[in-house]
Amino acid sequence: MKKEIIKIQDLKREFTMGDETVHALKGISFTIHEGEFVTIMGSSGSGKSTMLNILGCLDQPSSGTYEIDGVLVKKLSRNELAKIRNEKIGFIFQAYNLLPRTTSIENAELPLIYNNKVSTEERHKRAVDALNLVGLGQRLDHTPAQLSGGQQQRVAIARSLVNDPVVILADEATGNLDTRTSYEIMALFQELNHKGKTIVFVTHEPDIAEFSSRTIILKDGAIIKDEFNNDVQDAAAALAALPKED
């Protein structure tokens, strides 16, 4: 049996809005093992953002338990949560969220700035390595304005890799990209997954889900489908099959 990276049990999250209590998550349980590539799908309002915030240790559940890499995330302080995010999680956002007018290297090394155990030299080296891995070895000193959307997302992926996280959380990571670039990014995610990275990918595009090994579908705060994909599509092949551009 592979290591349990994410383990949630009967997870509930409620928000109070005025007099009303909104049940965003109504008792969810699942376990993600090391090396899995999971897509979480659902329409807006299904609770997938709330789910992702909790998985990313940006938010705490109202009840139920959440364990990440064996650490029980419950009643942790803001600073302890920050430490877990820093050491165990790699974030990728729909809007890339790179620092403007800042080079790829400086963007990629950002998480390590908040880790005192990593020296300046080590930080620099790891940022360069990560950028090489995502295929941006030639654009180390470019600022986001000098990069295409796909390249910016690659910088963001490099940033999520530098701290060697136990899980990469991607929030609609291809949402702002065209089909071709989306497939390129998915090919990169598959490559990272083959190297052993655990990936949780939130999306609402069904074709993206075909590239993952498991899909969890949420509706109204509950899981309506959780199944393994026996027919994982190869993103690189899908990319090659796309009609050639002029």
Next chain:
Amino acid sequence: MRILNLLKTAWKAILLNKVRTLLTMLGIIIGVASVIAMLAIGEGSKQSIRTQISSMGSNMINIRPGADMRGGVRLDASEMQSLKLEDYNALKTEASLITNVSPQVSGSGQVIYGANNWPTSIYGVSPSYIEIKKLDIVNGSMFTQSEVNSFAKVAVIGQTIVENLFPNEDPVGKMIRFDNTPFKIIGVLGEKGENTFGQDQDDIILAPYTAVQKRILAIDYLQSIVASAVSEEKADAAVEQVSEILRKQHNITAHDSDDFNVFSMEELISMFSSTNEMLTVLLVAIASISLLIGGIGIMNIMYVSVKERTREIGLRMAVGGMGRDILLQFLIEAILISITGGLLGVLLGLASTVFIENVLNWPTSVTSYSIIVSFAVCAVTGIFFGWYPARKAAALDPINALRYE
């Protein structure tokens, strides 16, 4: 997050908004520059008063008749006749801490020579007066003690009198008339210029006090006594000793108030400095207000900066930045702005001091404490006004900050 990274991040943020940061700094720059310039002007005029008063004789001691009551009525100092010739003699023989002592009586009137006349003052003094006042004789000589004893009508005149009465003549040996009393000129004083209070120190006639008392003023008391202490350091002790002797002379017991006043030059300096200091305080207060406004400018721009970079803050928090890291980042940015502004302000302050000194010809003196204090105030301003925006940034919820548009 290490301090070096913090500094680098803050410095980068500043460089990304050069114009905005410079405009924000302007308040601090002007504030610090004006504090330094104002203090330099204040200190400069204080020192110039000091040197000018010292040039009148830094170890000089002035004795005047003082607060006196006659039947419950306070008398004006000039009407008082409490200083007598005996007091002068007593000081001359008994006071060991003073070297020279001279009585002083004066009157003003018209001095006439031939067709020329001039309004001036005549001072009745003893020969040691020129030692006390640090005067020198450039032509002829000072009168002697025997001339004083014989009520001789001889005079030594200052340069202003020479210019007005003897434009083309050597005054020594000539006869002038002061209020119809003839005086023979036996000496001419060297030029002394104006004193701190704009008074012409060359518009003066010196004559034996005996003659002035009897022929001009018709009095037998002394208006004041001047003396010089053996040294500047002993001036205070000399003041004490003089008071002691005069109290004995005037039979004043420990419970009665003195009927005379003794000043050393040091006291005179501090008297005039205190008005000057008040002015300095006022100037510095005005300058401090601009420093305060500069600080508010920093707070304003830091709020804008936090708002503008909400998503950056969210991201930094998401990748592991703690509240403390975010707080420090913005606080250091604010401090860096204010300290850089302070540094530029110090330079501008020094430059304007040089300008004031050389172009406006005002005496200035930059004190190191004014630089240190205004610089420290800057750092404190940065911390004080940077704190709230930084706290606001640190308290942001990462989820909302990440989605902020």
